[in-house]
Amino acid sequence: MKIPKFITLIYIIILGATLGAGLYAGVVVAPVTFNSEIYLGSELLSRFQEGLIMSENFVRLGYLVTFTVVCVVLYEGYKYKMLDREAFSTIPAFLAISSGLLYSYYYIPQILHMQKEGESITDSKLFENLHFASELDFKLFTLALLVLLARTLYRNLRA
DSSP states (O other): OOOOHHHHHHHHHHHHHHHHHHHHIIIIIHHHHTTHHHHHSSOOSOHHHHHHHHHHHHHHHHHHHHHHHHHHHHHHHHHHHTTOOOHHHHHHHHHHHHHHHHIIIIIHHHHHHHHHHOHHHHTSHHHHHHHHHHHHHHHHHHHHHHHHHHHHHHHHHOO
């Protein structure tokens, strides 16, 4: 049984919205937040306080990431079950699921835990490495979503 077109359209919208939200958070929100002195005229917030604000943004983005992961599992899992398999969708689906879950359930909680420890721990090399790894993970998630979105659009536009 083929997936109805409206389900595929909803899936495409969810992938696009999550991709857009992730890109917006990384390209617009983070640079503005971490350069607040430019926009406020003076340094009112410390780097630690800017990090706390940014963390709240990423916690909320994590809800969308988790929802999108569930949608990918359901949509791509159903296609897989119906023997509509192809490596070009299966591999990015696996990457989106695994990197999305890592982001929401490992990196965000770890960063929040370290922030609760105080400003000194967030200045450590351990925090810096964790933050860098979370950025790489989110970039992988974004790339996997982009491939899934492009592949789903391609398969449905040519049909």
